[in-house]
Amino acid sequence: METLANLAAGFGVAFSLQNLIYCFAGVTLGTLIGVLPGIGSLAAVSMLLPVTYYLEPTTALVMLAGVFYGAEYGGSIASILLNLPGTASAAVTCLDGHPMAKKGRAGVALFVTTIASFVGAAVGIIILSFFSPVLASVANNFTSAEYFAVILLGLVGAATITNSAPMRGLIMVAFGLLLGAIGTDVNSGQQRFTHGVPSLFDGFNIVVVAMGLFGVSEIIQSIRVTRQRTSEQPITLRSMIPTRQDMREFTAPALRGSAIGSFIGALPGAGQTIAAFMSYAMEKRISKRPEKFGTGAIEGITAPESANNAASITAFIPTLTLGIPGSATMALILGALLINGITPGPNLIPQNPELFWGLVASFWIGNVLLCILNIPLINIWVRIIQVPYGYLYPAIIVLVCIGVFSVNLNILDVVFVMAFGVVGYLLKVYGFEPAPVLLGFVLGPMLEENLRRALLVNRGNFMALMERPISGTFLVITAILLVWALASPILRARRSRAS
Amino acid sequence: MINRRNLMLSTVAIATLGGIGSAQAQAWTTQPVMLINPFGAGSAVDVVARLIADDMTARLGTPFRVENRTGASGVIGTESVVQAPADGQTFLVGSSGSMGINPSLLPDLPYDAREDFIPLTHVVSFPQAVCVRPDMNITTLEELIAMAKEKPGELRFGSSGEGSTAHLAMELIMADSGLDMIHVPYRGGSAAIQALIAGEIDVATEGLPSLPGQIEARTVIPIAVTSPDRSPNYPDLRAVSETIPGFDAAAWIIFFARAGTDDAIVQTMSQELVTSVNQPEVAARLAEIGAVIFGRSQEETAAFHRSELEKWARAVELAQR
Numbered sequence: 107m108e109t110l111a112n113l114a115a116g117f118g119v120a121f122s123l124q125n126l127i128y129c130f131a132g133v134t135l136g137t138l139i140g141v142l143p144g145i146g147s148l149a150a151v152s153m154l155l156p157v158t159y160y161l162e163p164t165t166a167l168v169m170l171a172g173v174f175y176g177a178e179y180g181g182s183i184a185s186i187l188l189n190l191p192g193t194a195s196a197a198v199t200c201l202d203g204h205p206m207a208k209k210g211r212a213g214v215a216l217f218v219t220t221i222a223s224f225v226g227a228a229v230g231i232i233i234l235s236f237f238s239p240v241l242a243s244v245a246n247n248f249t250s251a252e253y254f255a256v257i258l259l260g261l262v263g264a265a266t267i268t269n270s271a272p273m274r275g276l277i278m279v280a281f282g283l284l285l286g287a288i289g290t291d292v293n294s295g296q297q298r299f300t301h302g303v304p305s306l307f308d309g310f311n312i313v314v315v316a317m318g319l320f321g322v323s324e325i326i327q328s329i330r331v332t333r334q335r336t337s338e339q340p341i342t343l344r345s346m347i348p349t350r351q352d353m354r355e356f357t358a359p360a361l362r363g364s365a366i367g368s369f370i371g372a373l374p375g376a377g378q379t380i381a382a383f384m385s386y387a388m389e390k391r392i393s394k395r396p397e398k399f400g401t402g403a404i405e406g407i408t409a410p411e412s413a414n415n416a417a418s419i420t421a422f423i424p425t426l427t428l429g430i431p432g433s434a435t436m437a438l439i440l441g442a443l444l445i446n447g448i449t450p451g452p453n454l455i456p457q458n459p460e461l462f463w464g465l466v467a468s469f470w471i472g473n474v475l476l477c478i479l480n481i482p483l484i485n486i487w488v489r490i491i492q493v494p495y496g497y498l499y500p501a502i503i504v505l506v507c508i509g510v511f512s513v514n515l516n517i518l519d520v521v522f523v524m525a526f527g528v529v530g531y532l533l534k535v536y537g538f539e540p541a542p543v544l545l546g547f548v549l550g551p552m553l554e555e556n557l558r559r560a561l562l563v564n565r566g567n568f569m570a571l572m573e574r575p576i577s578g579t580f581l582v583i584t585a586i587l588l589v590w591a592l593a594s595p596i597l598r599a600r601r602s603r604a605s
Numbered sequence: 606m607i608n609r610r611n612l613m614l615s616t617v618a619i620a621t622l623g624g625i626g627s628a629q630a631q632a633w634t635t636q637p638v639m640l641i642n643p644f645g646a647g648s649a650v651d652v653v654a655r656l657i658a659d660d661m662t663a664r665l666g667t668p669f670r671v672e673n674r675t676g677a678s679g680v681i682g683t684e685s686v687v688q689a690p691a692d693g694q695t696f697l698v699g700s701s702g703s704m705g706i707n708p709s710l711l712p713d714l715p716y717d718a719r720e721d722f723i724p725l726t727h728v729v730s731f732p733q734a735v736c737v738r739p740d741m742n743i744t745t746l747e748e749l750i751a752m753a754k755e756k757p758g759e760l761r762f763g764s765s766g767e768g769s770t771a772h773l774a775m776e777l778i779m780a781d782s783g784l785d786m787i788h789v790p791y792r793g794g795s796a797a798i799q800a801l802i803a804g805e806i807d808v809a810t811e812g813l814p815s816l817p818g819q820i821e822a823r824t825v826i827p828i829a830v831t832s833p834d835r836s837p838n839y840p841d842l843r844a845v846s847e848t849i850p851g852f853d854a855a856a857w858i859i860f861f862a863r864a865g866t867d868d869a870i871v872q873t874m875s876q877e878l879v880t881s882v883n884q885p886e887v888a889a890r891l892a893e894i895g896a897v898i899f900g901r902s903q904e905e906t907a908a909f910h911r912s913e914l915e916k917w918a919r920a921v922e923l924a925q926r
Contacts, residue, residue, distance in 0.1 A: 152645070152646045152673070156655070246802055247803050247804075249803050250800075290678075292766065292767070292790055292791070292792055293767075295710075295767025295768050302713045304676070304677040304681050305681060307676070307678060307680065308676050308678075374795075375792070424799075429819060430796075430798065430799045434645065437645070441648065441651070441652075444652065444814075444894065445652060449821075451817065451818015451821060451822055451824075514675045514676045514681065515672065515674045516676055559789060562787065562789060563787075563806070
């Protein structure tokens with residue numbers, strides 16, 4: 107009840123004209139940078155940071171947060187229509203979103219991802235409002251052992267993400283792991299494969315890898331193929347209406363995706379991309395028809411979109427309740443508070459209730475605005491990417507270059523993104539899929555870092571990982587999953603032989 | 606036209622007479638002066654750089670801009686200053702990590718921290734706080750030293766990374782008091798603080814500016830600051846130097862110019878930086894975020910930077926032993 111009273115007070119704050127305007131500005135800008143491949147919320151938030159000097163702290167937070175979660179909505183538009191992910195976490199949405207568009211169901215895909223995004227965000231906001239203290243204390247008890255166990259579960263669960271032969275998928279995961287190994291090893295401070303090039307000291311940036319493998323490679327491929335346009339027509343509201351079958355396939359994955367996303371998002375350091383990958387893998391694993399994935403399955407876009415939006419909301423839990431930013435963008439948002447003289451920490455919410463509840467209320471307002479921006483007004487965004495390919499693709503290449511350059515202001519990143527584009531193109535030509543590369547690249551270094559740290563802290567004792575309740579539980583689930591994955595083909599073969 | 610020129614001439618004349626320094630009239634064109642910060646926006650270092658940039662823009666009429674060229678522990682941004690022309694339009698916001706530790710820690714740097722840069726002004730330092738878990742029931746460095754001596758090689762200390770200021774400050778404490786603790790590096794200071802709260806480590810060192818929220822909530826207990834003196838914001842928190850005489854491992858910010866920059870510009874810039882950090886409004890904001898103002902002259906700063914390079918070289922050697 108107290109929560110509802112707080113929320114009501116929060117709406118009082120969020121509905122002030124100034125906060126409404128900045129919320130609208132934030133989510134609109136967020137959608138735009140989400141639509142445009144390459145430019146992400148990190149770049150947008152850091153460019154907006156100096157502006158927040160002159161704003162009320164609540165207003166500043168409302169706007170920056172709007173950019174952050176708004177980008178997750180926009181990210182799926184280019185994924186579906188062009189097979190180019192607008193954000194790294196929308197790379198998963200390409201897998202089934204673009205096949206849907208090729209089948210002439212772009213409108214449905216756009217509608218479904220928007221609703222899935224809203225469901226994910228709504229679940230995230232409810233969890234943020236009611237269960238922040240609980241989730242924060244869980245996140246607070248996460249040590250390297252728990253991180254290792256969760257990431258291992260994610261990697262094992264997601265190893266089946268592709269449609270190609272399992273061996274090809276594994277080769278790509280291994281390639282991603284190797285790419286992830288480049289850079290300074292956190293545990294020893296040693297440099298690996300950097301060849302003394304300072305730009306490699308921190309490893310490849312995830313934006314560079316994702317945009318190169320998925321975005322630039324798609325554009326290179328399009329040079330050779332004169333293909334049918336998937337987005338010739340404006341998207342009509344009628345074309346967006348899903349079938350009853352679609353809606354049946356929507357509900358459960360949206361809720362499961364929201365749950366996974368909410369959990370992963372609340373862990374500092376995990377983030378939306380991992381949430382999207384994990385929920386996609388989970389849907390594929392529990393589906394009765396896993397072969398449908400990759401050919402335009404509703405579940406394949408619903409789960410990751412609800413997951414990355416839920417994660418973008420619950421990412422605020424450790425940031426605001428503990429003062430621990432989970433990502434670079436969150437650190438910037440905390441920086442905006444610091445500039446305004448508010449010190450983040452466990453007492454932030456008790457001391458600034460109007461700030462926290464005003465922000466929560468603005469999440470509701472912002473997400474409703476995003477639904478309006480992405481359903482009735484979808485054609486504004488679609489038109490941006492409906493420019494003829496001859497103009498659009500060079501423009502996107504330029505945007506990708508600006509986007510990756512803006513992260514570190516480092517020109518070598520532009521060279522790298524082009525190189526990854528060529529690599530991604532070659533992979534596609536030889537029938538390898540890039541999604542597992544990204545997975546290995548994101549999860550591999552986290553897996554290694556946390557395992558080695560857990561062993562360092564526990565003096566090399568592997569059993570210590572099993573003895574902790576949370577990590578032990580996750581490791582047992584992983585083991586069951588592995589046994590099931592190995593045994594089920596054997597059982598199936600035996601059964602078919604018997605019949 | 607004539608009126609305006611007369612006005613400009615008289616302004617310059619007044620400035621000269623008033624001792625503000627006529628050099629600034631020639632020192633900078635109307636082009637923006639770039640202050641390169643090799644670390645991300647929103648950090649404490651960035652807040653300092655932006656406060657100074659805003660103040661100098663307002664006072665001098667030339668736009669001063671902060672640009673964040675991040676990556677490779679600051680090497681990329683630092684290198685970009687060496688590559689810019691030595692015309693006094695580009696300066697480096699140097700920190701103890703990038704301009705104190707990296708020269709000893711990283712092999713094959715694309716520049717020489719001594720030869721390629723001229724130290725201008727040591728503007729501020731940030732005390733780092735040595736923190737412990739509340740359930741360890743200790744409140745002083747002496748108690749931590751006693752505990753670590755009782756259990757050699759058992760206590761674990763976390764830092765924001767291998768070779769970070771936080772890591773090496775602790776290496777210096779351990780060397781000076783004969784301790785043996787396990788170093789656990791994390792990706793960034795907030796990850797180390799989270800690990801301390803989660804109980805994965807026993808000790809963590811982190812910059813004071815990012816800690817007030819945690820200290821107030823008593824989720825971490827600060828036992829000492831690494832600056833030579835106590836922090837004005839925490840007068841009851843003792844300095845490490847009260848236990849280990851002469852100890853100083855604060856994180857500093859020194860502005861640098863490229864070697865070869867005209868000496869008039871070097872002196873002017875150094876003086877203007879001193880003026881900026883001592884402006885009442887700037888000083889108040891700096892104190893608020895936990896910075897200790899130094900505003901040292903160019904000569905003092907150069908001497909300080911030399912001694913810092915030696916100190917961190919020793920710390921890196923200790924850590925790699």
